[in-house]
Structure formats: C-alpha cells, structure tokens
Amino acid sequence: MDEVVVVRTGSGPEVLLVHGGASPRTTWGGLSSLADRWTLAYVHRRGYPPSPAPRTGRQDYEVDALDLAPLLVGRPHVVAHSYGVLGTLAAVASAPDSVRSLTLIEPPLAFLVPDDPDVARLERLGDAVLTHGMDTDPAELREFLRVAGAPVDDGPLPDGVITGVRRAHGGRLPGESRPRLDLIRRAGVPVLVASGNHTAALERICDALAAALDAERAVHPGAGHFVAAAPGFAERLDTFWRAHEN
Structure with a gap:
C-alpha cells in the first residue's frame, strides 16, 4: 500500500x-x-x-x-x-x-513578511536544518529546535529529537x-x-x-x-x- x-x-x-x-x-x-x-x-x-x-x-x-x-x-x-x-x-x-x-x-x-529581519533569520535557521540535518551549526540547530518546540536543553540532544532532524534532512524548503x-x-x-x-x-x-x-x-x-x-x-x-x- x-x-x-x-x-x-x-x-x-x-x-x-x-x-x-x-x-x-x-x-x-x-x-x-x-x-x-x-x-x-x-x-x-x-x-x-x-x-x-x-x-x-x-x-x-x-x-x-x-x-x-x-x-x-x-x-x-x-x-x-x-x-x-x-x-x-x-x-x-x-x-x-x-x-x-x-x-x-x-x-x-x-x-x-518580506524585509523583516526576524522572519528572515527564522527562515535561514529552518533552511539550514533541512539542508544540513545534524551537520547544522550546533548553536543554530538548538536555536531552531527550541523554536520548533523540541525538548532541548544544554545537554546531548534526545534520541527522538535526533530522529526528527534526520527525518527532516533534505526536505523541500x-x-x-x-x-x-x-x-x-x-x-x-x-x-x-x-x-x-x-x-x-x-x-x-x-x-x-x-x-x-x-x-x-x-x-x-x-x-x-x-x-x-x-x-x-x-x-x-x-x-x-x-x-x-x-
């Protein structure tokens, strides 16, 4: 199916x-x-x-x-x-x-919302994660994940979060x-x-x-x-x- x-x-x-x-x-x-x-x-x-x-x-x-x-x-x-x-x-x-x-x-x-720096930055962060996955700059990856509601602190990323990043990697922007x-x-x-x-x-x-x-x-x-x-x-x-x- x-x-x-x-x-x-x-x-x-x-x-x-x-x-x-x-x-x-x-x-x-x-x-x-x-x-x-x-x-x-x-x-x-x-x-x-x-x-x-x-x-x-x-x-x-x-x-x-x-x-x-x-x-x-x-x-x-x-x-x-x-x-x-x-x-x-x-x-x-x-x-x-x-x-x-x-x-x-x-x-x-x-x-x-063109020409809005906050919106442009959020888009850049999301694009970076979709494009690079777990190879995204670590600080930018955590910043985006926090906006996206992932349970992220200063420690290692939870397994479920890593799975989600890998699933999203390569997605259409x-x-x-x-x-x-x-x-x-x-x-x-x-x-x-x-x-x-x-x-x-x-x-x-x-x-x-x-x-x-x-x-x-x-x-x-x-x-x-x-x-x-x-x-x-x-x-x-x-x-x-x-x-x-x-």
Whole structure:
C-alpha cells in the first residue's frame, strides 16, 4: 500500500488533522477531549509510521498535497500545523469547496513578511536544518529546535529529537512554496489562524496570513509551537467548528 494512513477516533463530523515535523501524537494530544463530539482523523504524513516512507526519500509538501486531496472528499474541517500547512494549503487551493473550515497553526511562510529581519533569520535557521540535518551549526540547530518546540536543553540532544532532524534532512524548503491564498479567500473558506505567542517572527507570519485570507486570528500561549496543547485552544476550535458546521 502506498497511501498515507489516517487513524480515526471519536464520533461526529470529521476533522482532518495534518501534523508538521512532529508526530501526530505530539502535535494533537491536547485535542483528545474533542472526540466526544467530533471524529478526529489523524493523518500520518509520509515517513511517520504507519504511513509509508516518502516516495522521493524526502519530506515534500507537494507530495503531501497529493496525499491530502482524496481525504477532502467528505468535506471535513481541516487543521494543519507547521510544515503540514504547506501541503494543506496546496490541496485546499485546488478544491476550496471541499472543506468546511480551515485552521492554520504557525506555518513557515516567510514570504508573507518580506524585509523583516526576524522572519528572515527564522527562515535561514529552518533552511539550514533541512539542508544540513545534524551537520547544522550546533548553536543554530538548538536555536531552531527550541523554536520548533523540541525538548532541548544544554545537554546531548534526545534520541527522538535526533530522529526528527534526520527525518527532516533534505526536505523541500518551505521558501519554495507559494500557495494560492487568493483562491481560498475568494471561495469564502472560513479560516482560523492560530499561534502561541512564543516567537515574534511566527506572530508576524500569522498576522500576515490572517490578513491575506480574511481569517479569524487566535493567540494561545502556554505550549510554545504546539499550540494545540495550549490552554483554551481546544475550546476555541470547538466553537469555530460549530460556527461553520454546514
């Protein structure tokens, strides 16, 4: 089988959850209580078991978009995090009427904020990690991992973090992505853009993305990059989905 695996739990209307560089469990654990009302459909992107390895041997948001397209047939709500936003936007832009709502959490879309030194630095750090993997300058690697929410201190990197860096190594750079935000906005897709107020560059990217999509904006601190685990965020999602359950 070459298809990505989707693990479903709960009952009610479907919510498709698209993780980024971290696993679905790490990314979405804070939303488990919502399974009482919603069917939570956890997509496992390529390279994340039990899904198969990436077709090209690397993480690629364009392949993600192809994988996601058939999962939109039932018109789910869609929530995407970090790198997972890139493929999600591409898939939704190709068929904007196929989703009930779209929630986007801290995506790496630096092009939305040109000439901002903080945003440019964050992009450079991310590109370095994708390009060089564990050979990235150690200080820059740790700086990026902390922004990305990895459990990093001054000691040796945990095995799980090393595995994540190696998985990301060689991935398609986010800066190559130019999603057709105009098509999503023109279709009137209800959009929520969320962030965790832990990194100024990501706040500015999310502000710009919300403006481009005429989206609602939510800021939920307390869990860093893993906004889905932040206090009050699950309740915010439930309210947003209920408002657009049609």
